[in-house]
Amino acid sequence: MTASLKQTRFKIGGMDCASCAAKIDTAVRRLDGVADVSVSVTGASMTVSHGGALPEDKVLRQVARLGYGIVKADVKAGARISAGKADDHNHADHEGHDHEGHDHEGHDHGGQPAGKEAAASSHLHSDAEPGQAWWRSRRAALTLSCAAALLAAYGIGHVVPAVERWAFLAALLVGLVPIARRALMAALAGTPFSIEMLMTIAAVGAVMIGATEEAAAVVVLFLIGEMLEGVAAGRARASIQGLADLVPKTALVERNGDIVELAAEELAVGDVIVVRPGDRIPADGEIIEGSSDIDEAPVTGESTPKRKSVGEAVFAGTISTDGVLKLRVTAAASDNTIARVVRLVEEAQEAKAPTERFIDRFSHYYTPAVLVVGALVALLPPLLAGGDWNEWIYKGLAILLIGCPCALVISTPAAIAAGLATGARRGLLMKGGAVLEGFAGITAVAFDKTGTLTQGKPVVTDVLPFGRDERAVLALAAALEQGSSHPLAVAILDRAKADKAPVPPALAARAISGKGVEGKVGGVAVFLGSGQAAAERATLTEAQRLAIDGLNSQGKTVSVLVADGTVAGLIAMRDEPRADAAAGIAALKGEGIRAVMLTGDNSRTAEAIAASLGIEARAELLPQDKQRIVGELQGEGLKVAKVGDGINDAPALAAADIGIAMGGGTDVALETADAAILHGRVTDVWRMIKLSRAVMANIRQNITVALGLKVVFLVTTIAGITGLWPAILADTGATVLVTANAMRLLRWRG
Structure with missing residues (x-):
């Protein structure tokens, strides 16, 4: 299809098999101005590609004559389009009747204005009204x-x-x-x-x-x-x-200090909504007040609710189980995660x-x-x-x-x-039957490291105190890092919060470029930074140097805490593997599929992560290097899937037989590559292959x-x-x- 072609989408009623789709496809292709036609039986829809203005009345009449109901997919409530013409006057009896959100199979949209022949022929394939039992059709x-x-x-x-x-x-x-x-x-x-x-x-x-x-x-x-x-x-x-039905029809919106109930489809980006315990969340949003265990099972299949608080994202259709939340809406109803999944x-x-x-x-x-x-x-x-x-x-x-x-x-x-529908319900999104079919032949999977095999953010893995306990070391370090948005600072603050370490105020705190941060905490001069910078302020013992080297050899970044001129402790941080990464790699190997990690990170960190996961690693790679290695694997006769974040790995994703974007419902995860893993599970790569087979x-x-x-x-x-x-x-x-x-x-x- 050329870039100049436009697309018009229709909903088709009474279409239940590929033979029906073939008849509709053939009939519509014969019309002047139609360049291409794509019909989906399961989606009960048809997309018509055309160069200029589409003769919609002819399309509607042609399909109606075959005995199928048809309505333009973007028709608004109260503005019905049938096989003859668009009704541009208001239908009072259709007020609030959503012609886009339900299945049109039950309406004889194509029958009445098209003439007696259309009405008669539509008799066989007219189905039940929405919500009616099949036997009433x-x-x-x-x-x-x-x-x-x-x-x-x-x-x-x-x-x-x-x-x-x-x-x-x-x-x-x-x-x-x-x-x-x-x-x-x-x-x-x-x-x-x-x-x-x-x-x-x-x-x-x-x-x-x-x-x-x-x-x-x-x-x-x-x-x-x-x-x-x-x-x-x-x-x-x-x-x-059924996915679309997970989203509630109404939402509690904060307007001028009052809480009013509005239709969920009227929510706009930036609106503040209130979600009570037990309620389904009506829109994609970011928590701005409160915390709660979020039951994501209806959307992701996760069996255990996740605790989420201020600053974290939530999906439409999930359930706040035990807390009152205030959310800022981040996507309109037509563009929330579930709507995009259904559309995809x-x-x-x-x-x-x-x-x-x-x-x-x-x-x-x-x-x-x-x-x-x-x-x-x-x-x-x-x-x-x-x-x-x-x-x-x-x-x-x-x-x-x-x-x-x-x-x-x-x-x-x-x-x-x-297969496509069941995959989507589990966060496994594949862009078409060719992609679904292609997964069955995959013999090698190349993974990005950061954000794909790992969580994408560092966490504190080790706290080694000297002369103090762990909580005291975390308290001093967190005091210096308050207010910083640096990933390492956030990791230390998170660990201090998790360990319930008190965080006293720091005076005259300042960052020293390339070295660390210093200040006074409780009258004590404190410095937190690299081992080399710490050695300029305090004497490191041989045991401390060996400990730093040992942590570095595991691919960890080590910050040294100096208090009153002596080393008070070591804090090691690393971007840790996802909880299911090792299981995901093992599952692929169990199917005879080769797994390799391609990363731009340093060799020491890459080797440490790879060793913990049981995967071969190629490190210190540029985007073009990853693309080259994918080509080399294909040259060995392997059919390669590349898993990445959909941005930095774009060349390799494009070069692979199947490109897979790993993401948590982001636009990149849904729109980049051939497939997307919505919920960030490494084991989902294996599940995609198993589903395809x-x-x-x-x-x-x-x-x-x-x-x-x-x-x-x-x-x-x-x-x-x-x-x-x-x-x-x-x-x-x-x-x-x-x-x-x-x-x-x-x-x-x-």
Whole structure:
């Protein structure tokens, strides 16, 4: 797509399988001004790329004629767009009705203004209103009506045998007319070989050879299969849309000293909101008052709440369990972490995986081939071998039903969509099916150190006192560091707070460039700085020098505390590995995946961290060096994933087969690279690979089921063992099995 193209997004109602998406894609591509079309079944959406102004009325009408509801995705509450035109007057009855935040599947947005043909054709694929049970949908009503008509036909035929055939014909027409209408509309829109066309040909052919009862039963079974597909597709959509439902609808906002309740979607960046104990947090924000244990399980899957206080960030949808918090909103409702995750997953589901693209191309030739095979089976034996015409036409029609590509076409996208959704719910964001599929082949992972394998900030690891206790050493050091924002100063202050060391005031405190900080604490002259600078103010014993060297050899930065001209203690600090880093590296090795650390840090620190994690290290690297090493690994035949912060590692992320941004919900973590680990867990790299492999295994199972059943019933049909009923059961059954198997991925735990 060129930079000059614009994009318009639509929500589609009643679309439940890849065949539906293909019909819509083909129909919309035929319109003037349309450059590209991307349709997501799970997202129930369509993105149209176009150069100039898009003829929206034509897009809406074209989709409505195929039998699907459609509305422009950015339509505001009360401003409905349907297949005919935009209603620019206010709909009083739609006040407050959010056309963007819920699933439009239940609305016949495309039916009314588009004309009678659109209204009639939309009957089959109109789904339930949001919140309604599936059995109250129009699709279910049609299925139940056709089934009831079939049962009535059996009863009438038993009581009045003379009209039995006409009763079954009437039952058949109840279900077949909508199907045939959609087949015709699809053919006119560029998809002549649709599943509906195969069904229509088979049903009409069966009537012509006197198999009216079977034709009616086959249509009922087909409608049941369609309905079950819709239920499964709805579950897949709900799995990711459930994330959006985590955010409360209202928020308590501080305005002019008062607390008022407003809709969460009205919150603006900078607003101050109050969150009570037990409440869900309505927006991304920063704590400005209070502290609380934050239950992030609904968003991150973390089993243990995290204690958060002033200055720390919180996500929308998480729960404040035991404290009252005041937050400053840092992102509008449309741009909070959950909204961006949902948007990213919907966009990712529109990007097809290589396997899915292959299946699409295969089915493009497969369906016409089925028609040819069915025709040959029906015609050749009677023409060449004197076979019975009725018998072989019957077999040819059964082959049309067996050959329906629905199960095969849905086998891959259903698994991909379920995999993307379940990954997103666990903070594993992958930008499209190609990325999800690519993880399965990863054989090496290159990690950045700072902020990726480590926490990204130093912490105090050792306090060695001389002539004083640890708390006294921390108290003197913290007194000098009060008010400083230097990372080492913050580490000392945090440790003093954690150890409950008193922090007395320091007088005449000042920083000495390149050396440290000095001042007076309780009348005592105190200095805190490097070992070399400390040696200028006090005599270090041999034991103290050895201790400093030993700590340095572990990659730690050592600050020496001097009080009244003598060494009072040593404070060692280091950017420590993440709690799960060692487990994450071990898990990758357990899968036979090579792990390597690439860092710009000094060799001593790198080697110390690497030794504690069991990973090989390359240190003192510039960004271009990291890119070069990724290329060298690829030259060894490895498929490389690069994990970094998405900024400094940009060249290496771009060079890798898959680039992964590590972050805590930041824009960088969500928008850089091919994938993002939302919650900063090293083990999540392993989980991404495991999820990808589970998805690929699921796809292989689905394709085996879809093709295997067809082969079995093809043989039995030609042999005269099975007929129309088993044929449609094979197709419907395979579709249901494939969809159900894909939905198992929604329960994946990693």
